[in-house]
Amino acid sequence: MTAQSVDVLVIGGGIHGAAVARDATGRGLKVMLAEKGDYASATSSASSKLIHGGLRYLEQLELALVRQSLAERAGLLQTAPHLVEPLRFLLPIYGWQKRPALLLHAGLALYDLLSIGDGLPPSGRLKPQEIAELPRVRRDNLNTVLHYHDCQADDARLVLAVLLDARARGADILSRREVTAITPLTNGYGIELDERGVKRQVDARFIVNAAGPFVAQVDAMSSVAPPPRPLRLIRGSHIVLNMPEPAQADAYTLQDKEDRVIFVLPWLDNRFLIVGTTETPQQDDPGSAACSAQEQAYLLDAYNRYFASSSGPATGTEVVWSFAGVRALQDHGERKPSRLTRRPALASVANGTGGFVTLYGGKLTTHRAFAEDVLDTLQDLGATMGGPWTKDVPLYGGGESRAALLSLVAQGPATLSRETRHRWAFTYGDQIERLYEKVLLEPGLAREIATGVTLAELVYSAEIEDAMSAQDFLLRRTKLRLLLDRQGRDAVADWFGKD
Numbered sequence: 001m002t003a004q005s006v007d008v009l010v011i012g013g014g015i016h017g018a019a020v021a022r023d024a025t026g027r028g029l030k031v032m033l034a035e036k037g038d039y040a041s042a043t044s045s046a047s048s049k050l051i052h053g054g055l056r057y058l059e060q061l062e063l064a065l066v067r068q069s070l071a072e073r074a075g076l077l078q079t080a081p082h083l084v085e086p087l088r089f090l091l092p093i094y095g096w097q098k099r100p101a102l103l104l105h106a107g108l109a110l111y112d113l114l115s116i117g118d119g120l121p122p123s124g125r126l127k128p129q130e131i132a133e134l135p136r137v138r139r140d141n142l143n144t145v146l147h148y149h150d151c152q153a154d155d156a157r158l159v160l161a162v163l164l165d166a167r168a169r170g171a172d173i174l175s176r177r178e179v180t181a182i183t184p185l186t187n188g189y190g191i192e193l194d195e196r197g198v199k200r201q202v203d204a205r206f207i208v209n210a211a212g213p214f215v216a217q218v219d220a221m222s223s224v225a226p227p228p229r230p231l232r233l234i235r236g237s238h239i240v241l242n243m244p245e246p247a248q249a250d251a252y253t254l255q256d257k258e259d260r261v262i263f264v265l266p267w268l269d270n271r272f273l274i275v276g277t278t279e280t281p282q283q284d285d286p287g288s289a290a291c292s293a294q295e296q297a298y299l300l301d302a303y304n305r306y307f308a309s310s311s312g313p314a315t316g317t318e319v320v321w322s323f324a325g326v327r328a329l330q331d332h333g334e335r336k337p338s339r340l341t342r343r344p345a346l347a348s349v350a351n352g353t354g355g356f357v358t359l360y361g362g363k364l365t366t367h368r369a370f371a372e373d374v375l376d377t378l379q380d381l382g383a384t385m386g387g388p389w390t391k392d393v394p395l396y397g398g399g400e401s402r403a404a405l406l407s408l409v410a411q412g413p414a415t416l417s418r419e420t421r422h423r424w425a426f427t428y429g430d431q432i433e434r435l436y437e438k439v440l441l442e443p444g445l446a447r448e449i450a451t452g453v454t455l456a457e458l459v460y461s462a463e464i465e466d467a468m469s470a471q472d473f474l475l476r477r478t479k480l481r482l483l484l485d486r487q488g489r490d491a492v493a494d495w496f497g498k499d
Contacts, residue, residue, distance in 0.1 A: 003190065003203045004203070006030045006031060006204050007030045007031065007204070007206060007383065008020075008031045008204060008206045008378070009034060009179075009189075009204035010033040011033075011209050011210060011218055012210035012211040012212060013040065013163065013173075014159060015040070015044045015155075015158065015162065015362075015367045016212070016362050016367055016374075017208070017211075020208050020359075020374050020375070021166040021171045021173065022166035022371070022390065023371040023374075023388075024171075025169045025170050026386070027387070027389065028386050029383065031166070031170075031172065033166070033173045033177075034174070035174070035176075035177060036176070036178035037175065037176065038176070038469075038476060039466070040155065040156040041476065042325060042326070043325035044159050045155055045159070045476050046324055046325025047236075047364050048276055048277055049152055049265065049274065050263070050265075051077075051364065051365045052069065052073060052365060053069040053070040053111060053114065053365075055107065055111055055148070055150075055261075057069075058107050059107070063114070065343050068369055069363065069365045069366055070111075070118065072366050072367075073115070075392060078392065078394075079393060079394045079398050080158060080394070080395045080397075080398040080429075081429075082405060082426050082427070082428070082429030083153050083154045083161060083397075083398075084152070084153045085153075086150075087149065087150060087151060087250075087266075088121075088149055088250045089250065090253070091108075091145065091252070092137060092144075092252070092254070093142070093144050093146065094143060096141060098259055099255060099259070101143055101146070104146060108148050109123070111123065111148060123147060124147055125145070126144070126145040126147060130145075136307040136308055136309055147250075152251070156475070156476040156477075157477070158364070160476075161397055164396035164397075164465070165395050175466050176196045176468065177196075178194045179192070179218065180192045181221060182222040183222070185203065185351075185352070185354075187351070187353040189203070189205075189222065189351065189356070190202075190203055204354070205353065205355075206354050206355050206356070206378055207222075207355075207357070208357050209358040209359065212286075212328055213282070213286035213326040213328045215231075215358055215360065219358055222356065224351045224356065225349060226347035226348050226357070227349070228347075229345070229360060231330065232328075232329050234282065234327050234329055235279075235282040235289050235326050236276065236277035236279060236280075236325055237280070237289075237291035237292070238275060239296055239321075240272050240274055241273045241275065241319060241320065242318065243271055243272055244273075244309055248266055248273075250266070251265045252265075252306070254303075256302050256305075260279065262277070262299065262302045263276060263277070268479055268482065271483070275300075275303050276299060286326040289325060290322070291322035296316060297316075300313075320482065321482060328361065344366070344373070345360045345361055346360070347360070348377050348381060353382050354382070355382070357378060368390050368391070372388050372390070396429075397431045398430070402426075405432070408421075408425055408430075409424075412424075412436055413436055415439060415446040416439065417452065420454065424457070427478060431464075434460065434464075435456055438460065449492070450488030450492060452480070453484070458492070458496075461473050461478075462496075469496050470489065470495075470496045472496075473492060473496065
């Protein structure tokens with residue numbers, strides 16, 4: 001087979017692989033991305049769905065990481081307004097907690113200082129009357145409730161927005177494209193790919209290993225790879241509950257008995273609550289990560305410690321879904337996973353005029369800045385390219401403000417329900433106009449095969465976003481798995497020809 005040649009082969013279709021592919025393509029490099037499964041099908045769709053500075057990292061004196069995260073948070077509010085929105089967090093302070101209110105208040109003041117100019121409201125303390133109106137919060141030994149702002153995001157669609165932006169700029173992006181062998185060449189590497197059962201050969205001057213918890217397996221494919229770093233694979237699990245009555249609009253940051261934090265987050269237009277996350281060593285295949293019974297019990301216990309319902313404590317029967325992802329963190333010998341740094345790191349090695357770069361750690365929030373570090377490393381290895389360009393540049397679908405998107409909702413075809421138009425606006429952003437155009441040109445595409453699921457959306461998801469299965473569409477392109485009944489999910493599966 002004649003090998004195709006590229007400047008950079010990126011391995012991994014999560015947030016960091018996507019960000020590197022986008023940045024490199026925009027700098028004039030010929031880029032291919034290989035993702036063995038669906039985009040964002042591992043850790044990048046199993047996060048806490050937050051774009052945040054990392055308030056708890058202040059306690060570890062990670063000031064530079066927090067400042068960078070807050071700057072990136074401000075940027076994403078502007079470049080992906082359809083996917084990232086502000087959210088108020090409440091931090092209840094009880095007498096039994098180890099962190100006193102004064103310390104936390106000081107931390108929030110520093111958080112405000114580091115995020116100055118981003119337009120989000122400052123932190124503060126709720127008034128007694130406001131505390132009295134909070135639903136379900138336990139009052140026993142409650143000293144006060146602090147508040148601050150961070151942002152919530154659709155993590156899987158954020159990855160997709162970065163990938164589609166890279167593709168629009170010329171990158172060769174494809175899912176179900178697995179790297180099966182890496183052979184060092186004089187100036188770079190020869191790579192064997194399995195593209196949905198078809199074997200291909202690709203020569204790449206540079207390889208970027210952004211495989212997350214699978215980085216060690218990818219490095220092991222080549223005899224010329226960066227020296228391995230000690231890793232800890234840490235599983236973060238979440239449970240999803242139906243939103244209790246009355247619904248809550250605020251998120252909560254809770255302190256557990258071990259000084260960790262657990263988030264309770266309203267989700268999907270306040271229909272659900274996400275409770276997470278855990279930090280548990282992942283002993284076996286990261287691809288099999290799932291929320292264990294022990295983790296579910298731990299999260300329910302933490303939730304019930306802070307919230308009381310007239311119907312009694314939340315139990316496992318009320319968990320409507322759970323998910324887990326594995327983070328590959330640098331191991332510096334810390335005993336507690338919560339103490340391991342979230343600061344990303346790189347390892348690299350030259351191979352002739354080419355080279356190999358492996359990524360460790362990283363956060364959803366700082367993906368863009370981390371990609372710039374990767375491109376700096378490629379430049380050090382000899383890659384010729386343009387300069388940084390991604391700061392403040394809208395992502396795919398991110399060209400309209402939230403207010404403008406609401407106007408587009410109102411202007412949409414009457415054959416679509418307002419609820420569907422609203423969901424489209426804050427799923428596809430400015431690309432909603434392409435969907436409207438489909439419906440106007442072919443009115444039959446407005447037909448719903450399930451409540452709120454039109455043929456137009458399914459066709460768009462398959463043709464533009466590479467959705468190949470019901471799972472791709474229901475879990476990652478949308479979150480309709482939680483909103484549709486069994487009959488609706490089956491109808492989507494039938495459209496895709498089953499999973």
